[in-house]
Amino acid sequence: MPYQSDHALEELRAFVAVVEAQGFSAAARATRGRKATLSKRVQELEARLGVPLLVRTTRSLRLTDEGRAYFEHASRALASVRDAEAVVLSAKAEPRGVLRVTTSAALAALVMDSVVAAYLARHARVRVELHVSEHRGDLVREGFDLAVWAGALEDSSLIARRLGVADGGYYASPHYLARRPEPKSPEEVAAHDTIAVPKGDAPMDWTFVVAGRPKRVTLRPRLVVSDLALAARAAAAGMGIVRAPSSVVEPYLAKKQLVAILRESTPPGLEVHAVFPVGGALVPKTRVFVDLLQAWFEREPHGARRGDRQR
Structure with missing residues (x-):
C-alpha cells in the first residue's frame, strides 16, 4: 500500500x-x-x-x-x-530573529532570571523584546509573538498552552498590623489602607472566597502604583495591605517584613498560559521559549500539570 x-x-x-x-x-x-x-x-x-x-x-x-x-x-x-x-x-531550525513577548510585571519578574536568561544564553541568534503591561492587547495587531498571561482567558482564535499556576495572596507588614488590627473578614478590608495596582480601566476591587463562592470587595486605596514590585515594597514599609503573587513578596516574607493575612479567604492560584497566534508554536524562536517556560513551571513548586488547548 x-x-x-x-x-x-x-x-x-x-x-x-x-x-x-x-x-x-x-x-x-x-x-x-x-x-x-x-x-x-x-x-x-x-x-x-x-x-x-x-x-x-x-x-x-x-x-x-x-x-x-x-x-x-x-x-x-x-x-x-x-x-x-x-x-x-x-x-527543527535554530531560533533566530526577534522574539516579542508581552506579560505582566509579576510574571516577568517570575521568569526573568531563569527562563529569559537561559533562552538568551543558549541561542545567540535571537533577541528578546519583553513588554511589561497589565493590559491585554491584540497580539497580532501589536506584533507580539507570544503573551504569558495569568487568570481567565477570553475566547479567540489564538492558541493557549497551560503552563502552571501562580500562587498569591494578601499581605501586610507587622508594623502596619500593630497599628491596625488584622482584618478578620474580606468585608473589613474596605476599611483598611490598601495598596492597589490598577489594570487598565477595570474597577479596583479584590476577589476573595467566602463559603466556597467568590466575593468581590471594592477598594478605596490609599496608594495606587503602576508596578507590583513597588506595591510590595510599600506594603513592607507599613503603608497598607497589598495583593500580590508569591514570587513578588517572597523576599519580604523571608525577612518577616510581610506576613500573609486572610488565608482562609484567599482564592486559589491563577492559571498561567502561554498565548500565541495559530502556528506560532511551530516557529522555532517561539516554540523553544514556550518549551523553556513549560519546563520551568514543571520544576517549580507552584507548577501545574501540562495541558494544551485552543481557545
Whole structure:
C-alpha cells in the first residue's frame, strides 16, 4: 500500500509539472527529470483514473475538462504537502530573529532570571523584546509573538498552552498590623489602607472566597502604583495591605517584613498560559521559549500539570 501511495504521488507531481510547464520537454527541464518518465507517469495516471486528462498534438498540449478539474485539486494538494514539509523543517531550525513577548510585571519578574536568561544564553541568534503591561492587547495587531498571561482567558482564535499556576495572596507588614488590627473578614478590608495596582480601566476591587463562592470587595486605596514590585515594597514599609503573587513578596516574607493575612479567604492560584497566534508554536524562536517556560513551571513548586488547548 505505501508503494501505491508513493507511486500515485509521483503521478500527481508529474501531471502538475507538465501542465505548469505547458509541455513534457519543458517540464523535464524544470524538474531535471526525463521526458519519457514524465510521459509514462501521466499515462499511468490517466489509465488509473480511466479518463484522458491531456489532449496532445505535435505542437500543443491542452487540458480536458476532467484534466482541468483534476489539476486544480492536484496543485492545491501539492502546495499543502510543500507547506507541511516547510513547517516541519522550520520547527527543527535554530531560533533566530526577534522574539516579542508581552506579560505582566509579576510574571516577568517570575521568569526573568531563569527562563529569559537561559533562552538568551543558549541561542545567540535571537533577541528578546519583553513588554511589561497589565493590559491585554491584540497580539497580532501589536506584533507580539507570544503573551504569558495569568487568570481567565477570553475566547479567540489564538492558541493557549497551560503552563502552571501562580500562587498569591494578601499581605501586610507587622508594623502596619500593630497599628491596625488584622482584618478578620474580606468585608473589613474596605476599611483598611490598601495598596492597589490598577489594570487598565477595570474597577479596583479584590476577589476573595467566602463559603466556597467568590466575593468581590471594592477598594478605596490609599496608594495606587503602576508596578507590583513597588506595591510590595510599600506594603513592607507599613503603608497598607497589598495583593500580590508569591514570587513578588517572597523576599519580604523571608525577612518577616510581610506576613500573609486572610488565608482562609484567599482564592486559589491563577492559571498561567502561554498565548500565541495559530502556528506560532511551530516557529522555532517561539516554540523553544514556550518549551523553556513549560519546563520551568514543571520544576517549580507552584507548577501545574501540562495541558494544551485552543481557545
